[in-house]
Amino acid sequence: MQVLIDNFGLILDGFVKTLWLLLFAGLIALVLGTLLVALRVSPVAVMRAVGTSYINVVRNTPLLLIVYLFGALFPVLGYTASISSYIDYSFITATIALGMYAAAFVCEALRAGINSIPVGQAEAARSLGMTFGQSMSTVILPQAFRAAIPPLASTYIALAKNTSVALAIGVTEAAFAMKKLNNEYATGRSWIFFGFAVGYILIVWAIAAFAHGLERQAGKAR
């Protein structure tokens, strides 16, 4: 217990960085995932093929390998920029890798949402004379989004937990702090574990509660 109290600042710094990773990678995943789902459900065969290939490649590769691949690729290509000493090169690499990995799952969540809508909904909208844009924005997408919230929540919870992999290329987030404490202290390992576990569980609960709230909101609009 004393270990946690003595190093509270270090632990807090770690979790703050974890949250930054989650935020930036989450935004990348949302934007890229939306683009990918547009490709995946497109009526044009080439676009569909590209979307499907991305999903099959990224979803089946271990995240750690993706992180290492980008870690090796960017210096070779000469991209080693950092924005500040806090948002440094390894942070950017990890964010991009996490975002690209999560994007595949965001895409699948959104696609599951679209697939959950019966064709009759679209046919009814068309037969009422709605244009493509109208039927999308007032009939299809609101329902699709509602159905996509639970799998999206799972994806973001997984992303929050996966930010810990960033320590592999030296990002000083929470799991990195845990490893550091384990190296410095010979006792109190169970306390260290529970302390960090509680931190992650709080993040997971926050995401689950947010998704629950969104779902209630979306349900009200029905």
Next chain:
Amino acid sequence: MSSVLFDVPGPRARRRYQILTAVFALLLLAIVAWVVQRLLAEKVLTADAVNATFQNRYLEVVIEGFISTLKAAGLAILTSLLAGALLAAGRLSNHAVVRWPCTAFIEFFRAVPLLLLFFYIFYAYESQIGTLLTVVLALTLYNGSVLAEIFRAGINAVQKGQSEAAYALGMRKTQVMNLILMPQAVRFMLPAIVSQCVVVLKDTTLGQLITYDEVVRQARGITLAPGAEALLIYALVALVFILINYSLGKLAEYLERRLSRRGERAGARLTIEPGMGAGAGA
């Protein structure tokens, strides 16, 4: 074919699709050409690098690495299935004394990042049990909890009338579970279990962070100099992972199609509570 998003294309839409196909294909070619040109310009893709990758017994190392990856993953899948079955039975128990600890256990280990488990077990117990068992134990704690939820969802997916009928015949709870619910639930669970194997296989790579000699660690070990060779060998390892996991994914899809075809409950899919979700893995 009409879908929920697009109607059957008419002549104008078909022309638009053709134009889009051409534009997108050109865009794609341009991107691929740019990447290849960058890689060639930065001397990543050179004949030397490719030759070195395939001559310096790299392939051997990758194969050896995959054997230890598969060993850990295979063991972890077996123990996870066992742990999952026990935890699910516990969580479905009528006795609160059994149900609550099992529920707490499952929810805790689903919410904690796997890496934390790896580090905790590694620093606390590795000296006694070795790295292989550390990896297997950490994977079992997490995947056992996820599988427990899959089992529970599968049993809950069996129609209520089935167990009611069995109870009406005078069966005891164990009999209902073993003779009525389990045989039917397996059909709902099988695709999800196969998908979970993909997650286990991918998560085994985390073992390298605690010095277990799985494939990524072995690949890193022989390419200390970052650069062309590291990239090629990572790509090679990734390719093998993609092939294995893609086949497993296809198997899961096939099972799902096949089992739902003869299932009376068309489209009875497992609804695992979102939250700590199975889904992604690392």
